[in-house]
Amino acid sequence: MADLPIEGHLPGFDGATGWLNSAPLTATDLRGKVVLVDFWTYTCINWLRTLGYVRAWAEKYGAQGLVVVGVHTPEFPFERDVDNVRQAATDMRVEYPIALDSDYGVWRAFSNRYWPAVYIADAEGRIRHHQFGEGGYAECERVIQGLLREAGRDGIADDVVSVADEGFEAQADWATLGSPETYLGYEQAQNFASPGGAELDRSHTYLAPDSLRLNQWALSGDWTVERGAAVLNRADGAITFRFHARDVNFVMGPASRETSVPFRVLVDGEPPGAAHGLDVDEQGHGHADQQRLYQLVRERGSITDRTFEITFLAPGVEAYAFTFG
Numbered sequence: 001m002a003d004l005p006i007e008g009h010l011p012g013f014d015g016a017t018g019w020l021n022s023a024p025l026t027a028t029d030l031r032g033k034v035v036l037v038d039f040w041t042y043t044c045i046n047w048l049r050t051l052g053y054v055r056a057w058a059e060k061y062g063a064q065g066l067v068v069v070g071v072h073t074p075e076f077p078f079e080r081d082v083d084n085v086r087q088a089a090t091d092m093r094v095e096y097p098i099a100l101d102s103d104y105g106v107w108r109a110f111s112n113r114y115w116p117a118v119y120i121a122d123a124e125g126r127i128r129h130h131q132f133g134e135g136g137y138a139e140c141e142r143v144i145q146g147l148l149r150e151a152g153r154d155g156i157a158d159d160v161v162s163v164a165d166e167g168f169e170a171q172a173d174w175a176t177l178g179s180p181e182t183y184l185g186y187e188q189a190q191n192f193a194s195p196g197g198a199e200l201d202r203s204h205t206y207l208a209p210d211s212l213r214l215n216q217w218a219l220s221g222d223w224t225v226e227r228g229a230a231v232l233n234r235a236d237g238a239i240t241f242r243f244h245a246r247d248v249n250f251v252m253g254p255a256s257r258e259t260s261v262p263f264r265v266l267v268d269g270e271p272p273g274a275a276h277g278l279d280v281d282e283q284g285h286g287h288a289d290q291q292r293l294y295q296l297v298r299e300r301g302s303i304t305d306r307t308f309e310i311t312f313l314a315p316g317v318e319a320y321a322f323t324f325g
Contacts, residue, residue: 004143007127010035010119013069015105018082020089022097025069032123033067034147036140039107039117041075042088043251043293045323046134047116049171051092052163053137054118058096060161061144065123065153070094073101075115076228076320078253078291088292120144123151134172167278168249168295172325176303178244179215179324185228194218198225203233212242214305217322229318231255238311239319246299247325248277248308253291255316260289262313265296268306275299288317 012027019025038054040047058068074080080102089098101107110119118131120143129143141160148156165171183189186200193216194206206219221237223230230239241248254261265272265284273282277295280286288294297308 004128004146007119007130010037010121010125010127011106011109013071013099013106015101015103015107015109016071016099017102017105018100020082020086020098020100021095025067025097025099027125030067030125032151033065034061034123034144034151035121035125036066036068036144037071037110037119037121038068039071039073039110039112039115041073041079041115042085042092043076043079043320044115045168045249045293045325048092048168048293049134049325050116050118050137051094052165052169053140053161055093055095056161056163057141057144061148061156062096064156065148065151066144068096070096070098071101071106072098073104073107073112073115076251076291081291084291087290120147122147168293170247170325173246173303176244176246177324179241179322181324182215182217182241182322183228184217184225184230184239184319184321186225187227189225191216192218194220201226208238208240212240212307214242214244217241229320232261232312232315232317232319235314236311237315238309240307240309241322242305242307243322243324244303244305245324246303247295248297249323249325250294250296250310251292251320251323252288252294252317254288255318259316260287261315261317262287263317264311264313266309266311267297269309272297275301288312291318293323 072085114132119127120129121127138160145156203224205222208218208220218240222234265280271284276282277298279294
């Protein structure tokens with residue numbers, strides 16, 4: 001792979017705050033191995049849509065000298081909780097070594113800025129390829145194959161993996177995706193349309209306007225808008241969003257562990273029916289019982305502008321961000 005540039009040397013993982021699925025990996029452990037480093041955080045839909053490929057590469061090439069290391073660098077506060085990460089890794093079948101990067105030490109060592117981000121290093125510890133964001137799957141796999149051959153490994157197949165296109169790991173419908181990632185905490189919030197705007201860091205009763213323009217959203221009910229999230233204080237609070245996408249995903253969860261907050265989803269004022277996501281039924285009913293990403297809508301038909309509404313039947317939910325696919 002002489003045509004691949006040398007982008008630097010693998011910084012290592014000394015900044016990790018802990019490890020899952022492995023003892024801490026050192027430069028000695030990785031000597032002579034091709035190493036793929038995957039920066040992730042478990043609520044990130046962009047990373048989830050790459051997971052099928054990373055998992056498949058770990059399985060396909062692990063016995064031939066590839067080591068995959070998932071560096072879990074949290075975006076939201078609850079993603080610093082090791083139990084949450086452990087549960088997510090189990091649920092998502094992330095079985096390769098995970099370096100916990102709660103203090104961003106590994107992130108800074110790599111000068112990384114993205115979820116997801118892949119760095120591929122050769123057997124001499126030199127970074128030879130990177131991929132920021134989704135895509136580039138065949139190119140990454142060709143790099144893995146070439147670096148394994150360069151390291152003297154025999155029997156490296158020429159074919160590339162194909163992965164199941166389902167659940168959270170289904171690729172986005174890019175041709176119809178017209179809604180951006182949208183945060184509800186005031187530090188990054190945009191397009192908030194409740195009359196009077198947000199009252200910061202204090203309880204306030206909000207109303208939703210009669211109509212929303214595309215990609216506007218609104219609260220109704222008693223909420224506290226905090227720096228990173230909107231927190232529901234009383235039952236029957238709702239969030240409304242005018243969107244254009246196949247999928248509606250939502251990062252949320254109960255403020256208190258062992259609590260389950262029931263909710264109901266409507267699309268254009270009706271139960272979602274066949275358009276329900278993984279975490280709701282056809283009538284739109286679901287429960288927020290973990291701090292994680294929820295898939296609320298997956299439209300099976302044509303994609304048009306629609307209005308999504310989620311109503312929480314009990315207080316105590318923390319609402320962080322919408323993502324779409």
